[in-house]
Amino acid sequence: MAPFLDESLIDDVDAIAERDSRQTLRALATAGAQVREQITLSREGGIERVGGGERPRSVLVASLGGSAVVADVLELLAEPGSPVPVTVRRNLPLPGWVGPLDLVVAVSLSGRAHGPVAVAAEAARRGASLLTVGAPDSPLARICTAARGIHIDVPHGRTSSRTALWSLLTPVMLAADGLGLIDCTERALMEVADRLDEQAEACRPTSESFVNPAKILAVQLAESIPVILGDGPLNGVAAARAASMLQRTARIPASYGELPDAASQIVASFDGPFTAGGGRGVGERESAPDIFADPFLDGPAQPRLGLLMLRDVAPEELSPEAAEVQELTDAVLQTAHDAGVRVATAVAEPGHPLTRLAGQIALTDFAATYLAIGLGLDPSVSPHVADLRDRRDRALG
Known part of the structure; x- marks a missing residue:
C-alpha cells in the first residue's frame, strides 16, 4: 500500500x-549561519596553517554517514583542476602510500565516529599532516592536537550531522582553497550562505x-x-x-x-x-x-x-x-x-x-x-x- x-x-x-x-527544520534553516560562523572559527583555529601552509602531495578525506557528503563535495570541486589527487576513504585500512608528504582530512560531528577517528590515528602514526573537524575535546580532536595538526571545532548545539553539514564542510572548503586545490574563497562561501x-x-x-x-x-x-x-x-x-x-x-x-x-x-x-x-x-x-x-x-x-x-x-x-x-x-x-x-x-x-x-x-x-x-x-x-x-x-x- x-x-x-x-x-x-x-x-x-x-x-x-x-x-x-x-527542531530539524529550525536546524536546517541555520545552514547559512553555520557557514558564516565556521568561517570565523576556522580563521581563529589557524586554517591557513593546514599542512604547514604548503601544498601536499595528495589529500585523503575520511567522512561517513551524515558527514559523507563532505568528502564527495571536495572530490567534486577538486576534480577539474586540483594539482594533486583527492581521494575518499570511509574507514581503515589507510592506503599504503599515505605518509608525511600527504594531508588527511577527517570529519565527524561527534568526534567519535570509528572510521574517521581510526583513519586520523593511523595518519598521525605515519606522520601525515592532519585537518580534523568535529566536537571539541573529543577523541578526534585529541588525536589531531597530539599530531600537531589543525582541529576546527563544531560549536555545541549541533546534534545531527544531517543538519550540521555546513559546519562540517566550510572549514574543509577553506583549507582546500588555501592550498590551491579548489576555487572556494571566503567571498564564494558568503554567496553560499546567502x-x-x-x-x-x-x-x-x-x-x-x-x-x-x-x-x-x-x-x-x-x-x-x-x-x-x-x-x-x-x-x-x-x-x-x-x-x-x-x-x-x-x-x-x-x-x-x-x-x-x-x-x-x-x-x-x-x-x-x-x-x-x-x-x-x-x-x-x-x-x-x-x-x-x-x-x-x-x-x-x-x-x-x-x-x-x-x-x-x-x-x-x-x-x-x-x-x-x-x-x-x-x-x-x-x-x-x-x-x-x-x-x-x-x-x-x-x-x-x-x-x-x-x-x-x-x-x-x-x-x-x-x-x-x-x-x-x-x-x-x-x-x-x-x-x-x-x-x-x-x-x-
Whole structure:
C-alpha cells in the first residue's frame, strides 16, 4: 500500500512543532549561519596553517554517514583542476602510500565516529599532516592536537550531522582553497550562505504548500518509490545526499544515480512493476486510474515509481559534451513520462558551483523533512536506528 501524506500536517505550524521534536527544520534553516560562523572559527583555529601552509602531495578525506557528503563535495570541486589527487576513504585500512608528504582530512560531528577517528590515528602514526573537524575535546580532536595538526571545532548545539553539514564542510572548503586545490574563497562561501538563507526563507514552515518549493516537492515524492537522478557530477552529489535524507529522515527507500552513466539502469526500471505500464513496457501505458476504485474492495494501490531529476542551470554556451548530457536528460524525462513514472524536476539557480549545489541540497533536505512530517513521522527520531545502535553497543561490550 502506498504511504499517504497528509498535506494538512505540513501546513499546520503547531502540528509541525509537535512532530519535529528536535527542531530539524529550525536546524536546517541555520545552514547559512553555520557557514558564516565556521568561517570565523576556522580563521581563529589557524586554517591557513593546514599542512604547514604548503601544498601536499595528495589529500585523503575520511567522512561517513551524515558527514559523507563532505568528502564527495571536495572530490567534486577538486576534480577539474586540483594539482594533486583527492581521494575518499570511509574507514581503515589507510592506503599504503599515505605518509608525511600527504594531508588527511577527517570529519565527524561527534568526534567519535570509528572510521574517521581510526583513519586520523593511523595518519598521525605515519606522520601525515592532519585537518580534523568535529566536537571539541573529543577523541578526534585529541588525536589531531597530539599530531600537531589543525582541529576546527563544531560549536555545541549541533546534534545531527544531517543538519550540521555546513559546519562540517566550510572549514574543509577553506583549507582546500588555501592550498590551491579548489576555487572556494571566503567571498564564494558568503554567496553560499546567502543562497542557503534564501532557501530557508522560501521553505519556512509558515509558507503554505502551494507556494513552498520544499512542500511541493514533498507532495510530489509522496506515495512513490523515489529515484533521484543528477544530470552531471554536481547534481550527482546532490542526488546522493537527497537519497540519504529521504531514507534517514523520511524513512522512504530511495536510490540515486548520475547521468550519463546511470541512464540505462534507471530507464530499465521504467517498464517494471512499479510504473503505470505494470511491467508491460514503454508504449503500453495503461489507462488513467479508476476514480471509482474502492481500496477496501479492490485492494490498496501499490506505490508508483517516482523520478526526481536534479538539473544544473544551463550555461550560455554549451560544450558538445554538455549538450549531449542535456539531450540525454530530456530523453530520460520523456521516457519517464511515457512510462507513467511520477516525475519532479529541480533546477539549480546560477552561481558558483558550491552555491548551485547548496541550493539543491537545501531544497531536498527540507523536502525530506516535510515528507516525514506529512507521513506522521518524527524526522529526527528513528526507533529502529536507536535499537540498532543499542544492539551494536551491546555486541561491542
